[in-house]
Amino acid sequence: MSGNTVLYDHPGPRAKVRNAILTAVFGALILALLYWIYRKFDEKGQFTKVLWEPFLQGDTWKNFIIPGIEGTLKAAATAMVFALAFGLIFSVGRLSEHRWISIPAGVIVEFFRAVPLLLMIFFISFGVPFLIHQPVPPFWSVVIGLTLYNGSVLAEAFRAGIRAVPSGQSEAAYAIGMRKSAVMQHILVPQAARAMLPVIISQLVVLLKDTALGYIVSYPELLQLGVNVVAANYFNVIQAAIVAAVLYIIVNFALTGLANYLDRRTQRRGIRTQKLDPGAAMGNAPGGGL
Amino acid sequence: MPVFSDPANFDAYVSGFMWILKMTGASAALALVLGVLLAGMRVSPVPVLRWFGAAWVNIFRNTPLTLIIFFCYFGLYATLTISLSDDLILNNFWLGVVGLSVYTAAFVCEALRSGINTVPPGQAEAARAIGLTFSQTLRIVVLPQAGRAVIAPLGSVLIALCKNSTIVGTIGLLEASNIMKQLINDNGDQVILIFLVFAGTFAAVLIPVGYFFGWLANRLAVKR
Numbered sequence: 358m359s360g361n362t363v364l365y366d367h368p369g370p371r372a373k374v375r376n377a378i379l380t381a382v383f384g385a386l387i388l389a390l391l392y393w394i395y396r397k398f399d400e401k402g403q404f405t406k407v408l409w410e411p412f413l414q415g416d417t418w419k420n421f422i423i424p425g426i427e428g429t430l431k432a433a434a435t436a437m438v439f440a441l442a443f444g445l446i447f448s449v450g451r452l453s454e455h456r457w458i459s460i461p462a463g464v465i466v467e468f469f470r471a472v473p474l475l476l477m478i479f480f481i482s483f484g485v486p487f488l489i490h491q492p493v494p495p496f497w498s499v500v501i502g503l504t505l506y507n508g509s510v511l512a513e514a515f516r517a518g519i520r521a522v523p524s525g526q527s528e529a530a531y532a533i534g535m536r537k538s539a540v541m542q543h544i545l546v547p548q549a550a551r552a553m554l555p556v557i558i559s560q561l562v563v564l565l566k567d568t569a570l571g572y573i574v575s576y577p578e579l580l581q582l583g584v585n586v587v588a589a590n591y592f593n594v595i596q597a598a599i600v601a602a603v604l605y606i607i608v609n610f611a612l613t614g615l616a617n618y619l620d621r622r623t624q625r626r627g628i629r630t631q632k633l634d635p636g637a638a639m640g641n642a643p644g645g646g647l
Numbered sequence: 648m649p650v651f652s653d654p655a656n657f658d659a660y661v662s663g664f665m666w667i668l669k670m671t672g673a674s675a676a677l678a679l680v681l682g683v684l685l686a687g688m689r690v691s692p693v694p695v696l697r698w699f700g701a702a703w704v705n706i707f708r709n710t711p712l713t714l715i716i717f718f719c720y721f722g723l724y725a726t727l728t729i730s731l732s733d734d735l736i737l738n739n740f741w742l743g744v745v746g747l748s749v750y751t752a753a754f755v756c757e758a759l760r761s762g763i764n765t766v767p768p769g770q771a772e773a774a775r776a777i778g779l780t781f782s783q784t785l786r787i788v789v790l791p792q793a794g795r796a797v798i799a800p801l802g803s804v805l806i807a808l809c810k811n812s813t814i815v816g817t818i819g820l821l822e823a824s825n826i827m828k829q830l831i832n833d834n835g836d837q838v839i840l841i842f843l844v845f846a847g848t849f850a851a852v853l854i855p856v857g858y859f860f861g862w863l864a865n866r867l868a869v870k871r
Contacts, residue, residue, distance in 0.1 A: 365784070476824045485838075487831070602710045606706065
């Protein structure tokens with residue numbers, strides 16, 4: 358359904374009045390809610406200058422927030438590369454005609470998709486040291502956890518995309534003499550990746566948000582440095598959390614904006630990929646997008 | 648299974664997953680109600696409501712859940728002294744439920760809205776043509792069809808909610824992942840067994856639930 362306007366008529370005189378009344382009523386309610394929050398903050402002295410001032414000082418940014426963002430982006434970028442590779446390998450593996458490849462690949466993907474990320478990170482950072490007799494650096498426990506989980510979700514996305522490419526594509530490729538690996542590499546994967554771009558990017562946003570779990574294993578990322586440490590220094594946990602949330606939202610919006618730009622660009626170049634409904638193609642994907 | 652033959656450890660294991668179950672149940676109910684309201688707002692003819700819905704979705708969907716839970720505990724409870732229960736453990740539980748619900752509601756809203764988009768415009772146009780109002784169009788014609796289209800995405804949201812509820816462990820609730828951490832620290836010689844039992848429990852429940860929702864969605868799909 359294109360746009361919401363199809364749900365209701367162009368407002369006539371009565372509907373206009375009704376909408377105006379509703380706007381006023383709900384506007385007042387929302388303002389009341391905001392005022393209540395304001396009062397609650399004010400009561401506890403959350404608007405005092407001391408609490409907000411640290412964010413106007415360069416040192417806070419230089420010592421805590423910027424290194425925090427760097428930590429977040431470093432972990433996210435590393436995990437993104439690994440997760441995309443993991444997803445690609447396991448999606449192709451799961452589609453393999455050899456059962457000894459496709460079954461293990463399927464089991465691994467289904468397993469890691471169903472295990473909570475926090476459980477993985479706890480196992481890697483507290484359990485694995487017992488096995489290898491040396492500590493796992495927090496950076497790697499975060500990156501490995503993120504890779505296994507998001508890689509599995511991406512594997513399912515790629516697989517759904519590959520299966521949704523019209524069968525004429527691979528048949529034509531086989532007809533001109535391409536081998537299985539060439540068909541996958543040159544025909545199926547590129548089309549699947551383009552068709553599933555929205556799903557892939559939304560999963561990368563999930564990955565970026567999930568780096569925040571790094572604070573549990575003391576990895577110095579935005580939540581750890583920008584909220585925990587700043588709040589320990591200035592006793593302004595609410596203010597620090599709000600600033601961090603705004604930063605996360607900005608980064609995620611930038612990522613989503615990039616996705617939309619890429620989507621438009623591939624369309625403008627006239628590459629016609631079959632438009633998939635990402636949700637439907639993903640089927641019963643547990644946890645895709647969150 | 649030497650670790651789990653100790654009744655104390657076994658009870659801890661059960662209680663950890665009971666918390667997960669309770670949090671998932673309570674948050675799913677709250678998030679569903681909130682999400683439906685938000686989706687209604689986002690398609691309503693009243694601009695203020697559309698803005699409110701859009702703001703909610705964009706803020707909570709792009710903030711890490713860990714930060715939201717962190718805020719619920721240190722912001723709402725510790726700083727603003729908003730207490731949801733006199734019992735400390737229950738208080739943490741409800742703070743967690745609030746955080747999970749406001750976060751998940753944003754995803755429920757978006758799933759419903761994309762479901763509304765799958766209903767062909769002709770349906771709503773026909774509904775308007777026979778004189779149904781906005782709320783009648785939505786209630787009688789659009790949402791019943793959209794609801795069947797969103798079963799699979801809502802199933803994914805529910806599964807993600809169940810996994811996300813482990814994050815409430817970061818504010819001290821002794822749910823499954825915290826129990827696993829404790830057991831690992833106490834039984835360093837059996838870490839693989841402990842991990843496989845905890846992860847396997849999640850997998851054994853969530854994988855069939857995923858397939859069930861897929862089956863249900865297929866069965867109830869609107870055939871067009």
